[in-house]
Amino acid sequence: MMSSNIPQPPTCNVELAERVLIGFLKSETQRIGMTKAVLGMSGGIDSALVLELAVRALGPENVLAIALPYRESDPLSLELAQKGADNAGCKFSVIDISPLADAYFEQHPELSNGETEAARLRRGNVFSRLRMTALYDQSAAANGLVFGTSNKTELLLGYGTQHGDMASAINPIGDLYKSQVVALSRHLGVPSAIVDRPPSADLWQGQTDEEELGFSYDAIDALLHAMVEQRLNRDELVALNFAPEFIDLINTRVQRNQYKRRPPLIAKVTGRTINLDYRYARDWGT
Amino acid sequence: MNCRIAICQINPKLGLVADNLQSHHQWLDRCLEQKADFALFPELSLTGYILRDLTSDVALTLDSPQIGEIVARSKDISIAFGFVEHSPDHRFYNSFVFAEDGVIKHVHRKVHLPDYGIFEEGRYFAAGNNFTTFESKHGRFGFLICEDAWHLSSAWLHFLQGADALLVPVASPSRGIKTDGAHLASQKSWHELCAAQSKFLQTWVVRCNRVGYEDGVLFDGESAINSPAGEVVAAAHHSEEDLVVYELTSSALKRARVETPLRRNAHANLVRRQLAIIANDPDLSGLIDDE
Numbered sequence: 001m002m003s004s005n006i007p008q009p010p011t012c013n014v015e016l017a018e019r020v021l022i023g024f025l026k027s028e029t030q031r032i033g034m035t036k037a038v039l040g041m042s043g044g045i046d047s048a049l050v051l052e053l054a055v056r057a058l059g060p061e062n063v064l065a066i067a068l069p070y071r072e073s074d075p076l077s078l079e080l081a082q083k084g085a086d087n088a089g090c091k092f093s094v095i096d097i098s099p100l101a102d103a104y105f106e107q108h109p110e111l112s113n114g115e116t117e118a119a120r121l122r123r124g125n126v127f128s129r130l131r132m133t134a135l136y137d138q139s140a141a142a143n144g145l146v147f148g149t150s151n152k153t154e155l156l157l158g159y160g161t162q163h164g165d166m167a168s169a170i171n172p173i174g175d176l177y178k179s180q181v182v183a184l185s186r187h188l189g190v191p192s193a194i195v196d197r198p199p200s201a202d203l204w205q206g207q208t209d210e211e212e213l214g215f216s217y218d219a220i221d222a223l224l225h226a227m228v229e230q231r232l233n234r235d236e237l238v239a240l241n242f243a244p245e246f247i248d249l250i251n252t253r254v255q256r257n258q259y260k261r262r263p264p265l266i267a268k269v270t271g272r273t274i275n276l277d278y279r280y281a282r283d284w285g286t
Numbered sequence: 287m288n289c290r291i292a293i294c295q296i297n298p299k300l301g302l303v304a305d306n307l308q309s310h311h312q313w314l315d316r317c318l319e320q321k322a323d324f325a326l327f328p329e330l331s332l333t334g335y336i337l338r339d340l341t342s343d344v345a346l347t348l349d350s351p352q353i354g355e356i357v358a359r360s361k362d363i364s365i366a367f368g369f370v371e372h373s374p375d376h377r378f379y380n381s382f383v384f385a386e387d388g389v390i391k392h393v394h395r396k397v398h399l400p401d402y403g404i405f406e407e408g409r410y411f412a413a414g415n416n417f418t419t420f421e422s423k424h425g426r427f428g429f430l431i432c433e434d435a436w437h438l439s440s441a442w443l444h445f446l447q448g449a450d451a452l453l454v455p456v457a458s459p460s461r462g463i464k465t466d467g468a469h470l471a472s473q474k475s476w477h478e479l480c481a482a483q484s485k486f487l488q489t490w491v492v493r494c495n496r497v498g499y500e501d502g503v504l505f506d507g508e509s510a511i512n513s514p515a516g517e518v519v520a521a522a523h524h525s526e527e528d529l530v531v532y533e534l535t536s537s538a539l540k541r542a543r544v545e546t547p548l549r550r551n552a553h554a555n556l557v558r559r560q561l562a563i564i565a566n567d568p569d570l571s572g573l574i575d576d577e
Contacts, residue, residue: 010464011464012463013463013464013465013467016469019524020460020463020470024499170502279339281300281500281501283499283501285299285300286300
């Protein structure tokens with residue numbers, strides 16, 4: 001798809017990133033009087049990285065890592081989630097979402113299996129939102145915040161479930177591309193079994209992100225970096241040897257998923273509509 | 287000049303003027319303990335930075351009791367601090383006050399209000415219209431509030447007015463992790479800018495950045511003092527509150543200016559003549575911004 005002299009994915013000064021992100025988690029948690037964090041562990045690299053950052057920011061005793069498997073989830077995911085938590089030295093628990101999901105699927109027989117693509121997608125979203133429900137409940141029980149684990153690549157591509165895995169109180173890695181997540185994870189000692197595992201949403205057996213997206217994360221990151229950070233237009237991207245169909249596909253995907261990155265639209269009828277012209281920082285008064 | 291200056295690298299609370307006022311008092315106490323002559327705070331030190339619709343709520347008039355409280359302390363130490371100024375005609379300025387001997391000696395209203403990228407100052411603030419150097423008992427100073435310093439003409443105007451030191455209060459959102467060194471990319475730019483301005487304008491440059499996070503945005507400190515030879519002679523920590531005290535001297539100014547007499551050869555009148563020509567050149571209309 002691309003010749004060899006194309007731009008590389010963005011680099012990352014891992015020492016600086018570590019410092020900035022740990023400071024962020026500490027400040028944005030403690031300024032509102034909180035001390036604890038809860039996060040969902042998928043067995044993948046993003047949540048393992050956020051966990052490493054969280055224990056450095058708040059102390060391992062203040063972080064609860066929770067795996068939320070469905071009965072069909074890859075057993076390796078649970079194993080690696082445990083491994084990530086052990087590596088970070090924090091508390092780990094498991095919440096089986098199977099009874100919750102199956103109770104819902106029973107009422108909607110078309111979801112009883114993932115035979116069609118539409119059913120697979122809906123089931124995936126149900127899993128993701130049930131995990132969110134459990135995490136937010138556990139965060140209330142622990143008097144902690146849910147830390148987000150979505151990276152910039154998947155946020156831009158819309159490769160996540162709105163109100164599901166995209167939901168969090170604060171997210172330390174939402175401005176890091178996937179390739180930067182990998183670099184920082186290696187730096188912070190995330191176990192190589194997790195770092196080297198092909199990224200997967202684990203929504204069905206054998207699923208991998210890169211197969212589903214149709215491109216490698218390195219290629220996507222190089223393009224997104226050129227599009228977003230360097231603001232290159234289509235002609236400039238083509239001149240850098242990005243394939244036109246690749247540019248168009250990714251660009252369309254980024255644009256179509258803008259809605260996922262914004263709060264719901266509010267119909268304007270007053271002079272001060274929330275977030276339009278009623279504008280305050282979230283950290284107002286802290 | 288001879289001035290033992292203190293950089294107060296603080297972490298203001300967003301929108302909490304009373305809390306920040308209290309912290310200014312505590313930092314002034316620390317400066318006095320360190321026998322400083324002059325305390326410099328960061329941009330918007332009384333209010334925090336990402337104010338948005340809070341701008342008008344946290345604004346203070348120059349004769350308000352809160353401003354008066356700090357000005358009163360300038361009987362013991364010269365003080366420069368930042369706040370949102372509410373003008374008599376209800377405009378709001380990103381302002382800096384210099385107080386000495388219990389009175390306000392100078393007010394600078396930020397001229398260059400960034401309104402690109404993360405910045406929204408152009409939406410909320412009115413712009414100042416001059417760079418005026420002022421005399422203190424410790425030397426001759428000029429303010430450049432953050433973005434003011436990125437426009438090279440601002441510092442040059444202070445240079446022409448004989449500034450001994452440029453005072454640069456900053457609230458700089460730190461960004462850029464694709465760097466090799468120890469500094470975020472935006473911070474590196476600040477170090478380069480202040481090194482160049484101090485060296486080529488042969489003045490002290492005293493930069494006071496803030497620290498802390500607001501809505502995920504880091505202000506990364508690294509306040510510093512550059513000598514008239516361009517070298518960093520004092521520096522504060524990144525990311526944490528810090529107090530740095532250093533003595534600015536005339537002798538360093540003299541050394542730099544004897545070695546390379548840039549000030550003597552500035553040719554300000556030539557620049558003035560050419561500016562007038564450029565401003566009236568029809569071929570350049572559109573390139574010259576008349577405000």
